[in-house]
């Protein structure tokens with residue numbers, strides 16, 4: 001069958017389609033609620049682990065920089081010690097006091113250099129020790145977070161596995177239903193739904209009251225709703241109100257109890273004349 005132009009639908013069909021859309025969206029909302037904060041918690045943990053990994057990398061680089069500096073200083077010490085040994089051997093052949101003084105000064109200078117290098121090495125070693133402690137701490141934290149992440153991810157996977165297929169099907173259904181609803185009505189519905197606390201944009205009448213905010217509906221309005229000829233919104237909460245029958249809900253006359261029926265009573269409305277509907281909602 002060729003697809004109908006959304007604007008060709010009768011009001012009754014529009015309302016029914018909207019209600020089916022609402023049901024599918026509510027079912028998706030329910031599955032999302034089931035996942036709760038888990039997706040956010042997983043995201044937070046992943047971000048934290050990424051940050052920790054960067055920090056650990058940085059600490060390791062700092063340690064290796066200090067180690068490089070230490071081996072450089074060790075090289076300088078070796079050079080200075082070689083100079084000292086050379087000057088000391090030259091001391092044996094000095095010809096005069098001036099030469100002796102010069103050599104002695106050089107030896108003193110190189111010895112000071114060696115001391116300075118040793119001091120630098122000690123400082124670097126202290127810094128390396130600090131960095132290594134920092135590294136251990138961060139590695140402990142990251143291990144802990146990775147454990148947490150594993151648990152949360154498994155938890156989420158488990159929930160997703162149970163709901164993914166259903167959710168995909170629901171999303172397909174939503175897409176299909178949305179394509180059947182004219183864009184103006186769909187936009188209004190989405191706006192109402194967004195502003196509604198429970199995500200309900202379409203509700204059916206329950207015990208003479210709006211099924212969304214439970215304010216009583218005046219008798220004339222109730223009659224209008226039963227006619228299925230106009231889109232009627234609740235004057236208190238703005239939700240679109242429909243006849244329970246269109247929602248596939250049967251009211252037991254004796255008990256006033258509602259029963260969801262699977263039976264889809266499709267009654268073609270007698271006059272399919274295009275009553276524009278969304279007017280009522282602007």
Ligand SMILES: [Zn+2]
Pocket residue numbers: 210211212213214215234235236237238239
């Ligand atoms: Zn209401």
